[in-house]
Amino acid sequence: MSDQDDPRPFPDPAQLPEVPPDTLGLDAEEMRRLGHKVVDMVVDRAMARGQEPAIRTGDAADLRDRLGGPLPEAPGDPDAALELMAEVALAHQQHGDHPRYFARVPGPAAFAAILGEWMGTGFNTICASWGGASGPATVELVALGWLSEMLGLPAGTEGVLLSGGSMGNLTGFAVARAEMGPGVAYLTDQTHASLPRNLRALGFAGDEIARLPADARWRMSAETLRAAISRDRAAGRRPMMVVATAGATNTGAVDPLPEIADICASEGLWLHVDGAYGAPAAITEEGRAALAGLDRADSLALDPHKWLFQPYDLGVCLVTRPGALERSFAIHPEYLRDVREGAGEVNFGDRSLELSRRSRALKLWMSLRTYGAARFRQAVRDGIACAETAEAMLRAAPETWEVVTPAQLGIVCFAGRGADAAAHEAAARALAESGYACVTTTSLGGRSVLRLCTINPLTTEDDLRGTLDRLAAALAAPPAG
The missing domain is CATH 3.40.640.10 (Type I PLP-dependent aspartate aminotransferase-like (Major domain))
Incomplete structure (x- = not known):
């Protein structure tokens, strides 16, 4: 039988002869258990990604202390390593699939693609x-x-x-x-x-x-x-x-x-x-x-x-x-x-x-x-419409905001009335540190602006409104110190 005719892509593990242990391997049951644990951790995180901080940046020395240490010479506990990876390493990053991560260009990954x-x-x-x-x-x-x-x-x-x-x-x-x-x-x-x-x-x-x-x-x-x-x-x-x-x-x-x-x-x-x-x-x-x-x-x-x-x-x-x-x-x-x-x-x-x-x-x-391609098209349409919704919210509050560039392909740039670069940067920083959302500042023709990129299909009108309200409050707050 040729490999093209074989209905199985690989042999039945039960039919394989016994082989010496793999120096860098684990037994089959342990591999399955750890693999299932990883899947559970990924899915649990996906279901709660709107509750985690949109971005979290750690202290370099603290992260090195928690994730580093002496070279591991002897075998360690893979469960503990996976938990450390999830709770420390992967928790301290931008979460581009967060529904309120509007900075740069988000990357909201679909689960089928992850598979x-x-x-x-x-x-x-x-x-x-x-x-x-x-x-x-x-x-x-x-x-x-x-x-x-x-x-x-x-x-x-x-x-x-x-x-x-x-x-x-x-x-x-x-x-x-x-x-x-x-x-x-x-x-x-x-x-x-x-x-x-x-x-x-x-x-x-x-x-x-x-x-x-x-x-x-x-x-x-x-x-x-x-x-x-x-x-x-x-x-x-x-x-x-x-x-x-x-x-x-x-x-x-x-x-x-x-x-x-x-x-x-x-x-x-x-x-x-x-x-x-x-x-x-x-x-x-x-x-x-x-x-x-x-x-x-x-x-x-x-x-x-x-x-x-x-x-x-x-x-x-x-x-x-x-x-x-x-x-x-x-x-x-x-x-x-x-x-x-x-x-x-x-x-x-x-x-x-x-x-x-x-x-x-x-x-x-x-x-x-x-x-299917139709669902991809709808997801892209949602991103385009989301920026248009954000623009409408901004234009509805002209005493607070000025639209600098209209919504285009999921991006809208705007400025706080009377706000300068320092005020914009402070507001964006306060928003990111709160964990609620993340936006970026940029410069157009020497003018400081705030920017939203809204291409995540999970983003709602409430997410947009909450983000703009918090930015407005930060701009209105008196300077620290």
């Missing part, structure tokens, strides 16, 4: 070559295909799963440079801070990174872009790539993708879109309209561990030019020949700088199989 992550870890899964991981590679190809279809990207789009937006964007930049050659990359002062760093790491010189001022809506200006390209050509520089943003971290703003795509087409430039958090909005009709032109990108980065509800970490680089990923990254050493026998099959180690890579696709595949 997929556990399976991959438990099976010690690798996804580098077809010969060594044909099953996981197929799961990744399927998940990438489903994701591309949901986003409305063209047929033939290829991709690779990575750790997050930083690596997704870096991978897209590397492909652009390999395909197009050296030249100038254009971005704005609202581009995520990791992207200029990526360009520098890839060897882009200072005059090859053109940082343009955003327009009054915090977007890339097509006119400013055209002028910069013309100016660089006149100075003897070679324009090569435009880096557009689909959902700016500060404001949720989307660059005018159709106009930018037209410029790239007429000028012969590569269009890369950073959609790390915002691109998943394109799975909805409302988001597709806001992100019109996304399908014209040559490369796109996004993070399913943000608005597609996956556990950390999971980023994606998608490239609409077939074969470009492999042309940029494929290697053919003699010691990998035996795992490359599948002619025409995909070796994911040839699609990025990662060769040893775990199977990040299992969680995305598992959650799409479990919930």
Whole structure:
């Protein structure tokens, strides 16, 4: 019987011969008991995540004292270690799945995705070559295909799963440079801070990174872009790539993708879109309209561990030019020949700088199989509507708040009437220290603002109202001391 005909993926443990104990193992019953304990701890925490602090930061010396100590030389108690991990290490962090964690971009992980992550870890899964991981590679190809279809990207789009937006964007930049050659990359002062760093790491010189001022809506200006390209050509520089943003971290703003795509087409430039958090909005009709032109990108980065509800970490680089990923990254050493026998099959180690890579696709595949795309669309719609609700609450109290940027793709920025940066920062800090909620401050055109990112499907109107009420009270309180 071939392995394809065998109905069992692995033998019945009762039929296995006795083997010597594993030096780094546990007996089967102990593994089951501890595994069940971990599941119980995770589920118990998930059911109570609205009651825990949205963020908790510990004292460095205290944490080191409680979690460290001398190197353990003899075996210890795994139950005690698990409890210490949960009660100390994992309690002192930001909880991005908390319904009132509005800072940065939350990561509310779906439980079915967690199951997929556990399976991959438990099976010690690798996804580098077809010969060594044909099953996981197929799961990744399927998940990438489903994701591309949901986003409305063209047929033939290829991709690779990575750790997050930083690596997704870096991978897209590397492909652009390999395909197009050296030249100038254009971005704005609202581009995520990791992207200029990526360009520098890839060897882009200072005059090859053109940082343009955003327009009054915090977007890339097509006119400013055209002028910069013309100016660089006149100075003897070679324009090569435009880096557009689909959902700016500060404001949720989307660059005018159709106009930018037209410029790239007429000028012969590569269009890369950073959609790390915002691109998943394109799975909805409302988001597709806001992100019109996304399908014209040559490369796109996004993070399913943000608005597609996956556990950390999971980023994606998608490239609409077939074969470009492999042309940029494929290697053919003699010691990998035996795992490359599948002619025409995909070796994911040839699609990025990662060769040893775990199977990040299992969680995305598992959650799409479990919930279906329609429930993902509804969850994204809820996040968009939640920010609009927050904006309405802010506008209903003009004596207290000023809306600085309207709700866009789940983000709204606002300011307290008469409040300066110090007041905003103190209010945000007091809110975080209370444990009730967490928001961030940022700066727009030199002005301090508060910011909400509302992409958690568990967030309610009461959560929003309670957060804004507490911020208002903190701003109204007299300064300490």
